[in-house]
Amino acid sequence: MMPLSQIAPLLARGWQTHCPNPGEVAVTFDDGPDPATTPKLLKVLDQLEIKATMFVIGQKCRGNKELLKEVAAAGHTLACHGYSHERHWFRDASFVQGSIRQTMYMLQDCGLRMEPMFRPPFGAIDWKLHKRVTSLGVVPVLWSTHVADWKLQEPDALRQRMVSVVHDRMILLLHDGHETSGNVVQQLPYLNYEIQKRNLKLITLKAKSESATTVW
Numbered sequence: 001m002m003p004l005s006q007i008a009p010l011l012a013r014g015w016q017t018h019c020p021n022p023g024e025v026a027v028t029f030d031d032g033p034d035p036a037t038t039p040k041l042l043k044v045l046d047q048l049e050i051k052a053t054m055f056v057i058g059q060k061c062r063g064n065k066e067l068l069k070e071v072a073a074a075g076h077t078l079a080c081h082g083y084s085h086e087r088h089w090f091r092d093a094s095f096v097q098g099s100i101r102q103t104m105y106m107l108q109d110c111g112l113r114m115e116p117m118f119r120p121p122f123g124a125i126d127w128k129l130h131k132r133v134t135s136l137g138v139v140p141v142l143w144s145t146h147v148a149d150w151k152l153q154e155p156d157a158l159r160q161r162m163v164s165v166v167h168d169r170m171i172l173l174l175h176d177g178h179e180t181s182g183n184v185v186q187q188l189p190y191l192n193y194e195i196q197k198r199n200l201k202l203i204t205l206k207a208k209s210e211s212a213t214t215v216w
């Protein structure tokens with residue numbers, strides 16, 4: 001019997017968990033957009049000159065056209081975190097693909113392009129999800145590290161975590177649209193300082209060119 005700790009890496013095979021090239025790091029935000037938190041996040045990202053990758057929830061795009069346009073105009077990448085924030089594991093292909101398509105349509109309605117990348121809510125994956133995502137020409141993405149920023153934490157503790165996880169080819173998972181998001185935004189300058197200190201290059205995630213021929 002295979003121990004659980006070995007099954008998770010097997011399941012994640014084929015999912016992007018790291019930046020493609022040495023020397024690169026990416027900062028990603030799930031669960032937006034949110035009119036209460038996203039503008040503050042955008043402001044700090046702009047001050048720090050960080051271009052991030054936003055895995056947005058399709059449903060939450062409704063009514064947030066101007067906000068999403070601001071996100072895109074600032075140079076951040078918009079990708080899919082599901083149309084609704086529910087687990088996409090053990091769901092059939094039409095559910096998964098409908099979820100990704102609907103999110104793309106929501107962004108198209110705003111005149112925006114969705115980068116063909118999908119990160120499942122809660123990181124919940126099963127054996128079939130990878131194929132259901134890639135058969136659409138969409139890149140399945142997870143992360144290399146997180147700091148449990150959705151939990152309430154002392155600012156000092158969160159800062160310490162965010163600084164200590166930085167590593168080469170990191171894809172850092174953070175969240176927007178949570179009550180803890182203000183704390184995350186406050187600590188971003190320290191994260192950025194650590195990244196700069198290590199001479200790492202911040203990139204936004206992009207689907208590889210060979211995946212660009214999407215089957216919508």
Ligand SMILES: [Zn+2]
Pocket residue numbers: 030031081085121122
């Ligand atoms: Zn999420």
